[in-house]
Amino acid sequence: MHKKAQLGEQIMVFMFIFLMFVIGAGIVLGTYFFIGPEFDFRNAEADMLSYKIKECILNEGSSWLYSDEFKKNPDLFYTKCSLNKEVIENNNAIRVCPRAAEVNICLDPNNPEAVFTVGSYGLCDPAGSNKLVGCSVVSFGNFEVKENALRNYVIIATSKQKIRRNAK
Amino acid sequence: MNKKGTIGDIVMDNVIYLILLIIFFVGMMAFVNSKMNGAVVWEDYYAKELAKVIDLSKPGDVIVLDVQKATEIAQKNKVANFEDIFSFDNINNEVCVRLSLGKASCYYYFNEVSVTYDESGKWMHYAEPVNRLHFKVMKGEGQNA
Numbered sequence: 001m002h003k004k005a006q007l008g009e010q011i012m013v014f015m016f017i018f019l020m021f022v023i024g025a026g027i028v029l030g031t032y033f034f035i036g037p038e039f040d041f042r043n044a045e046a047d048m049l050s051y052k053i054k055e056c057i058l059n060e061g062s063s064w065l066y067s068d069e070f071k072k073n074p075d076l077f078y079t080k081c082s083l084n085k086e087v088i089e090n091n092n093a094i095r096v097c098p099r100a101a102e103v104n105i106c107l108d109p110n111n112p113e114a115v116f117t118v119g120s121y122g123l124c125d126p127a128g129s130n131k132l133v134g135c136s137v138v139s140f141g142n143f144e145v146k147e148n149a150l151r152n153y154v155i156i157a158t159s160k161q162k163i164r165r166n167a168k
Numbered sequence: 169m170n171k172k173g174t175i176g177d178i179v180m181d182n183v184i185y186l187i188l189l190i191i192f193f194v195g196m197m198a199f200v201n202s203k204m205n206g207a208v209v210w211e212d213y214y215a216k217e218l219a220k221v222i223d224l225s226k227p228g229d230v231i232v233l234d235v236q237k238a239t240e241i242a243q244k245n246k247v248a249n250f251e252d253i254f255s256f257d258n259i260n261n262e263v264c265v266r267l268s269l270g271k272a273s274c275y276y277y278f279n280e281v282s283v284t285y286d287e288s289g290k291w292m293h294y295a296e297p298v299n300r301l302h303f304k305v306m307k308g309e310g311q312n313a
Binding site: 023035 | 188189199200203211213220224260261278308
């Protein structure tokens, strides 16, 4: 065979292997990012938590949130809303703001209207770098019997929980 | 070189390229398939789905879940007792799933409930027509009576 043709063939083999390598690396990386590490459950968990708290306030009423008993013993929140204190404190954050017109007011750490706060709810800060992953904000109206008026509530719930590999 | 030799060379080159391509394609398919059917991926999926179901359940609920895929993977990974695939820790509010002989994947549920057997007294129910996990959700320790 001609020398030039042999050189061309060798280049073609090199190109073929290079292409296979690029495609293979693409598939491996794509597979790793899509199904490799774990599927993200934090948003779903945060949504479920905020939903559960909303249902709790709507079903149990809101008067207990302002009671002396609750002020003395904030753990009453877990009992009333059927939440596990240890799990929430280790993996989640909650902030409940009655009479908050909008989310930003509830996000303000100096807001005196917040009746319950646990954990760091910084995941829900739109200015943060986390792109709000694991954050859920629910806003709803609740009729306050004492005041005979409809008040807006804001609930912030977050989740930072990841799967754990235990030798059980 | 004569013409026959040239044609033979071209065919041979293409056959080699084709064989390499098939090997590569099969290898990639096997890799993706092993990832998709990997025990760790499915443990992650089942643990989180179970935590979701428990978080949304109320005391008194009886839950029945299709776990056919989990048992198939566990069988492939030589897990002898299917009753050990799923475990619920009511003290720490944790659900664990183990589909291989190694470690289990665990996830916490925040709902203050306890998970127990249903009336049958066992977790796994086989061939109904698929394998199913049965459990009952009860009031947790910290809940109001």
